[in-house]
Amino acid sequence: MRASLTSRVGSLIAAAAAAVLVFLPLWWVFASSLRPGNTFVEFLTPLSWKAFLPAGGSFGNYEVLLNGDFTRALLNSFLVAGATVALGLAVAVPAAYALAVLDFPGRGFVFAFVILVSMVPFDAIAIPLSGLFTTWRLTDSYAGLILPALANGFAIFVLRQFFLGVPQELLDAAEVDGLGRVGTLLRIVLPLSRPALIGAGLMLFLSQWQAYLWPLLIGTSPSRQLAPIALANLSNLYSVDLGQILAGSFVLSVVPMVLLLFFQRQYTESLSTTGMRG
Structure with missing residues (x-):
C-alpha cells in the first residue's frame, strides 16, 4: 500500500x-x-x-500588433485553417471509409500508398508544386493556400483505424435496413466517430496554422497574407521590434494550445485507436 x-x-x-x-x-x-x-x-x-x-x-505590444496588418493576417489564418478542416474532412472521411469498409482489389496497396505519401515531407515537394500552381494561376489566392493541405494521409489513417473499430453488427444491420453505404456512413459511422473526427480536424488545423514555407512560396499579397508570414515581416533591414514579435508568437502559440486543451480527451482517444486494427 x-x-x-x-x-x-x-x-x-x-x-x-x-x-x-x-x-x-x-x-x-x-x-x-x-x-x-x-x-x-x-x-x-x-x-x-x-x-x-x-x-x-x-499590453502595448499587443495593441500595436493588433492595430496593424497582423490582425488581418490572423483572420486569414483562421479562414484558411477553418476551410482546410472542413474540406479536408470532406476528403478524408469518404477515403477512410472506403479503405476500412469496402473490399475492392488493391485496397491494401492503396492504403500503403497513402501512408507512404504521408511520410514524404511537404517541404521536399513544395518548390516544384509552387511552379505548378503558378502555371495554374493559383498563386495569391485562398485556393492556392488550401488545396495542398486537403489530402492529409495521416488524417485518413486515423479515421480509417477508427472506422475499423465500428462493430460489424451495426454495419450489417444498417445494410439489412437498406441504408446503403452513404446512409450507413452518415447515420451510423459518423455519429460514433466524433473523437476521430475531432482528432483528424485538429491535425488538419495544426498543419495549416503553422505553415510557413508554402504561404511564402505561393506569393500571397498583404490582403491574403497568413499570420506566420506577417509575424516574420515584423523584422526588416532597419528595425527589429522583438517585443511585438514575442507578442505575435504568443498569440500564435495560444490558439492551438487552447484547442488542444479543449479537445484533449477526444484527441487522445482518436490517437489511441490508430494501432488497434490493421
Whole structure:
C-alpha cells in the first residue's frame, strides 16, 4: 500500500515537473512580450528570475500588433485553417471509409500508398508544386493556400483505424435496413466517430496554422497574407521590434494550445485507436 502511494506521488511530482518545464518557455515569451521594445534582453545576460515576471509591463505590444496588418493576417489564418478542416474532412472521411469498409482489389496497396505519401515531407515537394500552381494561376489566392493541405494521409489513417473499430453488427444491420453505404456512413459511422473526427480536424488545423514555407512560396499579397508570414515581416533591414514579435508568437502559440486543451480527451482517444486494427 505504501509502495503504491509512493509510486503515485512520484508519478505526480514527475508529471508536475514536466508540465512546468513545458510551460515555462511559453510563460517567458508572455512575460517578455509585456515589456516595451527590446528591453527584455536586460534580464537575459545573465539570466535573471525577473525575466519570468511580467511586473511593470503593459499590453502595448499587443495593441500595436493588433492595430496593424497582423490582425488581418490572423483572420486569414483562421479562414484558411477553418476551410482546410472542413474540406479536408470532406476528403478524408469518404477515403477512410472506403479503405476500412469496402473490399475492392488493391485496397491494401492503396492504403500503403497513402501512408507512404504521408511520410514524404511537404517541404521536399513544395518548390516544384509552387511552379505548378503558378502555371495554374493559383498563386495569391485562398485556393492556392488550401488545396495542398486537403489530402492529409495521416488524417485518413486515423479515421480509417477508427472506422475499423465500428462493430460489424451495426454495419450489417444498417445494410439489412437498406441504408446503403452513404446512409450507413452518415447515420451510423459518423455519429460514433466524433473523437476521430475531432482528432483528424485538429491535425488538419495544426498543419495549416503553422505553415510557413508554402504561404511564402505561393506569393500571397498583404490582403491574403497568413499570420506566420506577417509575424516574420515584423523584422526588416532597419528595425527589429522583438517585443511585438514575442507578442505575435504568443498569440500564435495560444490558439492551438487552447484547442488542444479543449479537445484533449477526444484527441487522445482518436490517437489511441490508430494501432488497434490493421
